[in-house]
Amino acid sequence: TVTLSNPVEKVAYLIIFHILFVLFVWTYWKSIFTLPVQPGKKYHMSYADQERYENEERPEVQRQILAEIARKLPVYTRTGSGGIRFCDRCQLIKPDRCHHCTVCAMCVLKMDHHCPWVNNCIGFSNYKFFLLFLAYSLLYCLYIAATVFKYFIKYWTGELTNGRSKFHVLFLLFVAVMFFVSLMFLFGYHCWLVSRNRSTLEAFSAPVFQNGPDKNGFNLGFVKNLQQVFGEEKKLWLLPIASSQGDGHFFPMRALCEAQNPLLASEEQWEDDGMDEEPHDSGEASSLAVERET
Numbered sequence: 327t328v329t330l331s332n333p334v335e336k337v338a339y340l341i342i343f344h345i346l347f348v349l350f351v352w353t354y355w356k357s358i359f360t361l362p363v364q365p366g367k368k369y370h371m372s373y374a375d376q377e378r379y380e381n382e383e384r385p386e387v388q389r390q391i392l393a394e395i396a397r398k399l400p401v402y403t404r405t406g407s408g409g410i411r412f413c414d415r416c417q418l419i420k421p422d423r424c425h426h427c428t429v430c431a432m433c434v435l436k437m438d439h440h441c442p443w444v445n446n447c448i449g450f451s452n453y454k455f456f457l458l459f460l461a462y463s464l465l466y467c468l469y470i471a472a473t474v475f476k477y478f479i480k481y482w483t484g485e486l487t488n489g490r491s492k493f494h495v496l497f498l499l500f501v502a503v504m505f506f507v508s509l510m511f512l513f514g515y516h517c518w519l520v521s522r523n524r525s526t527l528e529a530f531s532a533p534v535f536q537n538g539p540d541k542n543g544f545n546l547g548f549v550k551n552l553q554q555v556f557g558e559e560k561k562l563w564l565l566p567i568a569s570s571q572g573d574g575h576f577f578p579m580r581a582l583c584e585a586q587n588p589l590l591a592s593e594e595q596w597e598d599d600g601m602d603e604e605p606h607d608s609g610e611a612s613s614l615a616v617e618r619e620t
Contacts, residue, residue, distance in 0.1 A: 435574030
């Protein structure tokens with residue numbers, strides 16, 4: 327057991343310990359029990375459109391049906407082959423940065439990844455809470471390791487004679503350092519993602535726009551990228567309280583060249599990224615793909 331001779335030091339230790347512990351538990355609880363947000367009703371197919379789409383066998387007509395629905399929606403990203411992003415499991419047009427999670431069996435707004443640590447899908451609704459959970463876990467492990475280290479020195483120099491205390495000190499220091507190192511890399515990676523305004527999925531596969539894939543398509547600059555996740559009220563940044571900008575359906579883009587929905591403009595001119603220019607007919611055929619993510 328850790329003993330502190332100075333009462334003031336003991337009180338300060340307990341206060342800091344319990345503050346970090348409360349923040350750690352609070353952010354973990356919010357990460358677990360904040361459910362992922364699904365796209366709104368306007369992105370779902372109506373029963374009539376769904377029946378019409380499923381009964382149609384011609385890909386070009388299916389694409390026209392999706393184009394009619396997408397014309398009224400603020401969607402600007404495409405599939406890798408230039409088609410409209412559509413989920414056949416949820417029967418909806420996917421908003422930008424939305425993906426289908428096979429574990430949760432739903433489309434999740436601004437999906438980042440499905441996290442086994444919290445057994446929940448990390449997306450628009452709880453990404454801020456997940457970042458704070460990593461940050462406070464990191465501080466918690468660092469604080470434990472720092473306060474136990476001096477007792478490890480006593481054990482190493484032979485000043486600590488209690489056998490049970492030796493085991494407790496070694497075990498606690500080892501676990502704290504091990505988790506600290508693991509969390510440091512994970513938290514650093516997500517800080518980099520936030521600074522670039524990317525999700526984990528977008529880091530592996532760049533979002534596709536009218537002019538092709540662009541990994542910096544949503545990058546608005548460091549400050550605005552932070553504000554998208556944490557909000558404009560800086561006093562709320564370090565608290566697990568919802569403050570992210572927007573509703574998860576639309577995100578400002580670095581450059582929007584066309585005033586109209588790019589999903590519906592110049593579709594026959596779309597070419598796959600990295601491919602040479604092809605005749606008009608083959609280019610049009612390649613653009614008929616419709617994404618069905620699982």
